[in-house]
């Protein structure tokens with residue numbers, strides 16, 4: 417195990433030598449965020465992956481994100497430091513089961529959240545992220561019945577704000593689902609001046625009392641532009657690193673999960689399997705690499721392209 421300085425210098429050198437682009441989600445470890453060419457949310461990262469001229473994309477995030485980058489760049493090498501970086505949403509929505517679920521609702525079109533594998537995207541009419549889900553759903557004629565998968569909490573929220581009655585797959589994010597209204601109220605009583613900001617993967621009782629609901633990039637933007645100086649952060653605690661850089665002098669209070677009385681924050685264990693050491697090895701050896709079956713890739717590309725053209 418070498419020190420962080422070694423990894424920092426070597427990763428920077430390898431990125432340059434190999435004409436590689438390092439994309440990082442804002443839930444990644446701080447050191448990885450600091451090394452990245454770009455840090456963003458799922459939509460920002462997909463957009464960056466389309467526009468790059470780099471020969472290699474190194475994705476510091478979870479599997480479905482790197483896989484989306486590969487679908488958008490079939491001729492490029494896409495690397496993920498640890499292939500076990502899953503997601504409770506993507507991993508609990510398997511194509512065979514989902515095909516049976518869809519078959520129960522003839523005439524329905526499918527909107528799938530980007531937090532899915534290529535097999536689900538290939539069966540979808542639309543793909544969305546938490547940034548653009550409302551716009552995508554509003555772009556679909558109101559009389560068109562819809563299935564939304566896999567996040568039931570995001571789906572419920574979207575049904576509420578758009579007035580639709582989408583049929584929902586029963587999936588959830590283990591990180592956001594662990595936030596409780598009771599903990600949030602306790603924290604708010606201690607910090608009554610704070611604004612409550614929450615990601616829409618959280619459950620309805622938590623969303624109900626938030627001052628702002630949005631994707632990770634929308635949360636960052638809201639805080640940058642807010643006159644308030646204190647915020648309760650209802651999403652994965654890795655985002656606080658970007659918030660501290662972009663909004664210095666403001667106070668960020670992480671919302672703990674309901675089971676957790678010891679730790680002050682909520683972390684996504686899947687995101688955190690990537691480390692600077694694994695990132696260094698992955699760039700040096702150009703492995704692990706993401707591969708997607710060609711037929712699946714062509715089918716999954718269609719709704720992803722549609723999403724990018726419908727997004728502001």
Ligand code: 13P
Nearest residue numbers: 457458459545546631632
């Ligand atoms: P966004 O970054 O798109 O808001 O999504 C959050 C998330 O849970 C990613 O897995």
Ligand code: SF4
Nearest residue numbers: 503504589590591684
């Ligand atoms: Fe998946 Fe939730 Fe982790 Fe995001 S935070 S990668 S939705 S488990």
